[in-house]
Amino acid sequence: MSSPRANRETGPIRMSLSSRFENIEMAQHLCGKLLEGYDLPEEKRHWILMALREALANAIKHGNSQDQAKRVHLDMDVIDDTLQMRIRDEGNGFDPSGVADPLAPENRLKTSGRGIFYMRTFMDEVSFRPVDGGGMEIVLKKHLIREGQKEEKGP
């Protein structure tokens, strides 16, 4: 019998989806399955899936402008107990440093602009890089804490 550790290792999982919001659930479903091997508190699992949702929604909406011919690419892997998700679109990219702070008083009641903030709140690490040939890649990382660890980042 192999150790539980070995059972969990899947190697990198890649998927790509047509740019439809309905497909976000497909990706969440697969990520949820990947996380099954880890004994995560339900809350933590929920925040990870929400961060993934936000990243995919941005890739579909802002990146690919909901053009269903364009694809959203998701790579997932767990390395050293850290979940790493890369979400890539086929859009024009953007400058993440230019994104407004949703907590600034003048933005507090805006109807948008909270997606990246939520990702940063729920994940340990969020980074952006432009992709060769256009599009943006966002990398989300979260350490999947083992037994005995109850502390949570995020709300």
Add this chain to the structure above:
Amino acid sequence: MSSPRANRETGPIRMSLSSRFENIEMAQHLCGKLLEGYDLPEEKRHWILMALREALANAIKHGNSQDQAKRVHLDMDVIDDTLQMRIRDEGNGFDPSGVADPLAPENRLKTSGRGIFYMRTFMDEVSFRPVDGGGMEIVLKKHLIREGQKEEKGP
């Protein structure tokens, strides 16, 4: 509100996995999610997922010789209510016409050789083609019958 039909259409879903048998469940899980939109009898769903399992097992075992650096590729789509799954490996391919009939008396008690037979039994269409640059692609098709249709192919 969009029609149930429109909700179901996802566009092609692609995934790739490292060559480990444990990953078969990942792909089944995603396929199961794709099928959720269709009101399939549980039996039918089960046979589709079993056929997918057999194709992936062959890709991992015979195609990629369980080399975890090699990947198994799965494309899924539903077109005109027909599920179409393409399973591709990075192996050396094979000649499907050379595969022995598992029902022949001399093969009946063999410990292997039933995978392709099961795929053919459970799916409407099974076809093979060698991939440029090596590897085999197998295409599995199954019509996802709507309400009022109770007839099942397969056992």
Add this chain to the structure above:
Amino acid sequence: MKTSVREAKGGVQILDLKGKITIGSGDVQLRETINKLVEEGKKNILINMADVTTIDSSGIGELVGCYTSVTNKGGKLKLLHLPPKISDVLTVTQLITVFDVYESEGEAVASFAA
């Protein structure tokens, strides 16, 4: 998402939401329901969030948009039965103080008369 509207004491409109308020599913629907109430001259709206299963930043944005449009018309929009995760999501973006949030329907309805 499913929406249904009931009227409580004092003409307070209770909007029961059920399901997801996420991008492409429920977010626009929420706005349209609220806009319709506002157009009908309903000014006191209580959104019952008890059966909302998921919300994302788009859903939160719509909630804020509804708040603003009701307030701009001189009305009040309040929230009832916030599930803990939605409360968390409103808290981190400092929106929880913007909304009046109630745990009891009776108290919530009465508060509009104050």
Add this chain to the structure above:
Amino acid sequence: MKTSVREAKGGVQILDLKGKITIGSGDVQLRETINKLVEEGKKNILINMADVTTIDSSGIGELVGCYTSVTNKGGKLKLLHLPPKISDVLTVTQLITVFDVYESEGEAVASFAA
């Protein structure tokens, strides 16, 4: 997959299987359990399939392999409580007639004495 062995009347070994008998998970384990029983000289083996949730062609292959190795040693391998889908899978490959299949544990155990 989980396996456990109990002994019934007449020295019949009942092997209770639980879970999946699929490639890379349970298939080899089944063979090893049966081989061990055969090596210990146990000749009458009844496999209780009631709690087998999934089987694939590898699992079926192992079942056939176990049948052959038990039979070759002059023993008997029979099946108990076949779930319908596993029965279907054995039927289409014309293996269902190879195995003696029982729905009652008592009858199955008694059959070895016949």
